[in-house]
Amino acid sequence: MESQPPEERSQQRSKGLPQVLVMKPPPLLTLFEDKFISSKFQLLKAWESTLPLDQFLTTYAGSVRAVLCSGATPITPRIIRLLPSLQLVVTDSAGVNHIDLNECRRRGIAVTNAAGVFSDDAADAAVGLLIDVLRKISVADRFVRHGLWPAKGDYPLGFKLGGKRVGIVGLGSIGSAVAKRLEAFGCTVLYNSRKPKPWVPYPFYSNVHELAADSDVLIVCCGLTAETRHMINRRVMVALGKQGIIINVARGAIIDEKEMVECLAHGEIGGAGLDVFENEPNVPKQLLELDNVVLSPHRAVFTPEGFMAACDLVVANLEAFFQDKPLLSPLIHE
Amino acid sequence: MDSIGVLMACPMNSYLEQQLDKRFKLFRFWTVPDKSSFLNSNKDSIQAVAGNATAGADAELIEALPKLEIVANFSVGLDKIDLAKCKEKGIRVTNTPDVLTEDVADLAIGLMLAVLRKLCESDRYVRSGKWKKGDYMLTTKFTGKKVGIIGLGRIGMAIAKRAEAFSCPISYYSRNEKPEINYKYYPSVVELAAYCDILVVACPLTKETHHIVNRDVINALGPKGVLINIGRGPHVEEPELVSALFEHRLGGAGLDVFENEPYVPEELFGLDNVVLLPHVGSGTVETREAMADLVIGNLEAHFQKKPLLTPVV
Numbered sequence: 001m002e003s004q005p006p007e008e009r010s011q012q013r014s015k016g017l018p019q020v021l022v023m024k025p026p027p028l029l030t031l032f033e034d035k036f037i038s039s040k041f042q043l044l045k046a047w048e049s050t051l052p053l054d055q056f057l058t059t060y061a062g063s064v065r066a067v068l069c070s071g072a073t074p075i076t077p078r079i080i081r082l083l084p085s086l087q088l089v090v091t092d093s094a095g096v097n098h099i100d101l102n103e104c105r106r107r108g109i110a111v112t113n114a115a116g117v118f119s120d121d122a123a124d125a126a127v128g129l130l131i132d133v134l135r136k137i138s139v140a141d142r143f144v145r146h147g148l149w150p151a152k153g154d155y156p157l158g159f160k161l162g163g164k165r166v167g168i169v170g171l172g173s174i175g176s177a178v179a180k181r182l183e184a185f186g187c188t189v190l191y192n193s194r195k196p197k198p199w200v201p202y203p204f205y206s207n208v209h210e211l212a213a214d215s216d217v218l219i220v221c222c223g224l225t226a227e228t229r230h231m232i233n234r235r236v237m238v239a240l241g242k243q244g245i246i247i248n249v250a251r252g253a254i255i256d257e258k259e260m261v262e263c264l265a266h267g268e269i270g271g272a273g274l275d276v277f278e279n280e281p282n283v284p285k286q287l288l289e290l291d292n293v294v295l296s297p298h299r300a301v302f303t304p305e306g307f308m309a310a311c312d313l314v315v316a317n318l319e320a321f322f323q324d325k326p327l328l329s330p331l332i333h334e
Numbered sequence: 335m336d337s338i339g340v341l342m343a344c345p346m347n348s349y350l351e352q353q354l355d356k357r358f359k360l361f362r363f364w365t366v367p368d369k370s371s372f373l374n375s376n377k378d379s380i381q382a383v384a385g386n387a388t389a390g391a392d393a394e395l396i397e398a399l400p401k402l403e404i405v406a407n408f409s410v411g412l413d414k415i416d417l418a419k420c421k422e423k424g425i426r427v428t429n430t431p432d433v434l435t436e437d438v439a440d441l442a443i444g445l446m447l448a449v450l451r452k453l454c455e456s457d458r459y460v461r462s463g464k465w466k467k468g469d470y471m472l473t474t475k476f477t478g479k480k481v482g483i484i485g486l487g488r489i490g491m492a493i494a495k496r497a498e499a500f501s502c503p504i505s506y507y508s509r510n511e512k513p514e515i516n517y518k519y520y521p522s523v524v525e526l527a528a529y530c531d532i533l534v535v536a537c538p539l540t541k542e543t544h545h546i547v548n549r550d551v552i553n554a555l556g557p558k559g560v561l562i563n564i565g566r567g568p569h570v571e572e573p574e575l576v577s578a579l580f581e582h583r584l585g586g587a588g589l590d591v592f593e594n595e596p597y598v599p600e601e602l603f604g605l606d607n608v609v610l611l612p613h614v615g616s617g618t619v620e621t622r623e624a625m626a627d628l629v630i631g632n633l634e635a636h637f638q639k640k641p642l643l644t645p646v647v
Contacts, residue, residue, distance in 0.1 A: 120477035124500065128447030128476075135437075135618070137444055137611065138454045144610040145603045149596035153345075155612045160620040162436040184499035185440060281465040288461050294453065295460040303451075303475040 018322050019044040021061050021083070023053060026070030026092045032311045040319040041066070057082040066090060066321060068314065074098040080107060088321050092314055094118050094174070094301075095251060096331060097224040111331040112317040116173050117309040118301045123177030125300030126219050126249045129273025130166075130182075132294045133245050134159045139291045159243075162186035167215030169208055169232070170222025170250070171197060178219055190215055193222075208232065212239040217247065224251035234259040243270040249300050252277040261286050264293060275300035335637055339379035341399070343389035346408050350626035354384065357630065363389075373398040382406060382633055387566075387613065388595070390414030396423065404636045406629045409616075410434060410489075412646060413539040413566060420647050427647040428632040431488060433624040434616035439492035441615050442534055442564045445588030446481075446497075448609045449560050450474045450532075455606045477501050482530030484523055484546065485537025485565070486512060493534055505530055508537075523547070527554035532562060539566035549574045552584050560586040564615050567593040576601050579608065590615050 017039075022029065023046045029036060036043060044064060049056045057079070066088040069075050075089050080103050089099055089111045096113050104111055132138050135158040143155055166182050168175045168191040179189045179202060189202045192211040196204040205211035208231055212218055218240055222228055232246065232255040240246065246269060248255055257278040263269045264287070271292035277283050280298055287293050317328050340358040342351065354360045361380060366372040373395075380399050383391045386408040393416045396402060404426040405415055412429060420427050448454055452473045459470050481497045483490045483506040494504045494517060505518040507526045512519070520526035523546055527533050533555050537543050547561065547570040555561060561584065563570055572593045578584040579602070586607035592598050595613055602608050616625065631643045 120501075121475055124447060124476045125451060125453075128444065128451050128453050131440060131444035132448060132453055135441055135444055135614065137441075137448050137609065138457045140611050140614060141448075141454045141609050142458075144598055144612055147600075147603075149598065149612045153596070155614055155617065157617050157619045157622060158614065160437055160618040161440045181496075181499045184496045185443075186436060283460055283465070294457050296453065296456045297460050297465040297470045299456060299470045299473065300451065302472050304472050305475040307472065 017042045018066070019061075019064050020090075020318055021046060021057075021064045021067040023047065023067075023069065023073040023079075026068065026072070028070075028092045028307060028311045028314060029068075031307060035311045035315055038315060038319060040322045043068070054082060066318060068092070068318070069099070071095070071098050074100075075104070076100055077103045080104070080109070088112070088318075088327075090314055090317050092310055094122075095223060097251060101331070110321075110327060112314075112327050112329045113331055114310040114313055115329045115331075117313055118306050119173040119177045121303050121306040122174045122221070122249050122301040123181055125275060125296070126174075126178050126221070126247050126273075127181050129247050129249070129275065129294055129296065129300070130217060130219070130245065131161060133247070133271045133273045133292065134161050134164075136291075138294050164188070164216045165190060165214065166217045166219060167191065167205070167211040168202075169211070169218060169220045169254075170228075171200065171202075172221065172223075174249070175219070175221035176200075178221060187217075209236050209239050212236045212244070215240060216243065217245045220246070220248040220250045220254050222250055222254065224253055228254050230254070230256040232256065232260070234263065237263045237269050240269055242267055245269070245271045245273070247273040249275045252280065257284065264290055335634070338381050338637055339376065340382040340384055340633065341380045343383060343385040343391070346384075346386045346388075347622050347626050349623060350384070350408060350629060353626065353630050354633075358382070358633070370398075377401065382636075384408060384629055384633075385414055387411055387414065391420070392416050393419045396420065396425065404428070404633065406632045406636075407646075408625055408629050411538060411566060413568075417647055425647070426636060426642060426645060428628070428642055428644050429646050430616075430625040430628045431644055433628060434621050435488045435492050437618050437621045438489050438564055438615040439496055441590060441611075442489075442493045442536070442562055442588075443496045443500075445562050445564070445590065445609055445611070446479075446532055446534075446560070447476055449562070449586045449588040449607065450476045450479070452606065454609050478503075479531040480505065480529065482506065482520070482526040482533045483517075484526070484533065484535050484569075485543075486515065486517070487536065487538075489564070490534075490536040493536060502532075523551050524554045527551045527559070528556075530555075531558065532560045534562040535565040535569045537565060537569070539568055544568050545571045547571065547575070549578075552578045555584060557582055558585045560584075560588065562588045564590045567591045567595060572599065579605060 020041050021044045046056050063085050068090050070092045091113050140155050165188045171191040171193045192205045261284045273294045275296040338358050341361045344364050381403050383405045391405045396419050407429040410429050410431045477500045481502045486506045486508045507523050576599050588609045590611040
């Protein structure tokens, strides 16, 4: 069986089960392959073929109605054009910046994401990074491990979290979870969002610059789109101020990274907690030398529990689709 | 009041030191080469002692200062003060409650997040350049974990309030059950440890609570359990803690305090499931200033014969 080319294997497999195209295995599939064995669909694994992708799609994916993707396999207009029967794109992430939403909308292709399942973990990481930066947890831990406490005496003081004005950029599922947590620490929550949310008890700011001017901390929780790319620019950071802290658990490109590095190096802002970067896994060298930043390798949202929940949601969406039932987490185009 | 002698037990805060120097006659105990001869020469001038978590006023010091009227503590913990002796001699004692509650509670949660989500390790991973070679491991979810608190006083309650925002079910051990509180009570620390995922020490250090976290408690907490200590080092049997971590009988630990500060067991330095902090629980600019103001305020109130701000004895 293993010596057969995958194309033939897939034809011989349980006939009648609709196929879900996967171009490259997303992390979820690698971790939880068993969960993707379903009675409602089977996977069409493009990466197992020796054919170049375009040719594979033209030859074998003509009747494919659904594709499972992740950040590493963007759904571009070109890919969409090669899938004439495509009706559903399922991504394993909360972010959808790797999917051409306009083209999907034009073709009537539904999109589901892993909304909500990572929100708690993302919010926990954002709060953890903020406390770490303010109270110097990672740098003090380094201080102790290097044997410096007996030699150098008491560690320099950090800053109090309680009473800080925290500006949340993007009050979606993750932003709301962050707000709920920080309220318990006595923080004042403010936010910026595409549109105001009148049912929310926090003051709304119509642009990020005004939010920054009125905040001590900015926490980036929004999606990456053409509008939000480099939205946190030098002007915003200077408005945040010399004691200001930026926490980013969203996407690196929302912040103008080059400007941020300059601002940190020159004391224009007080510190940063970053889980994401513009060119992962590359991190600007100057950041590695600063003690007022805490760095995380795009792992802040990843826990086994979060991944399992995402997996269940992805499979549930696919099964619902093939049974003509309502999708569980469709992206609503606003 | 600059004829009133105040003995500062050890360096604790430069703002406090400056203020005491300005308002009183300040004696810096740590700069004295021969402590007993110093005390002998100055015993009639010293009417107050300013102590903290490192050094306070034990029986020996109290006996050496016949004119001592008040011990003003730059800490909320009183374990470095011989309270019985103070009561016996009519010496007043004050501490710094409330102003540091939030910072200590914030740090407890910060430690929980740092240990479970491996924030310090991840930071090291990035700084060492390892991320370019491969992704970091998955870490453990914090939301929803069961948090068990030893001591439900001001700090314990503040920790509970914060953990609840992360949907953590709260349970506690206390000398007495508090029926007005909606958290689950356990009559012993071992039972609390067996039930919870994260055990936090938040009680005062007394004879009864010395080594309250011992081998049995650590074993009950277990290979997936995490211990957080923001109380005092002697609350935990430190050698037992170290061997439990090495033998994987305990999942992890976040420690701000140690039995013999500033010395931390070096065996811990190589572990990736611990976070080690140099006693920074109340260590923010804002809070230390508020604590210093309380020490000064209490001293001035006493010598002006006004009511003390935060008396203990």
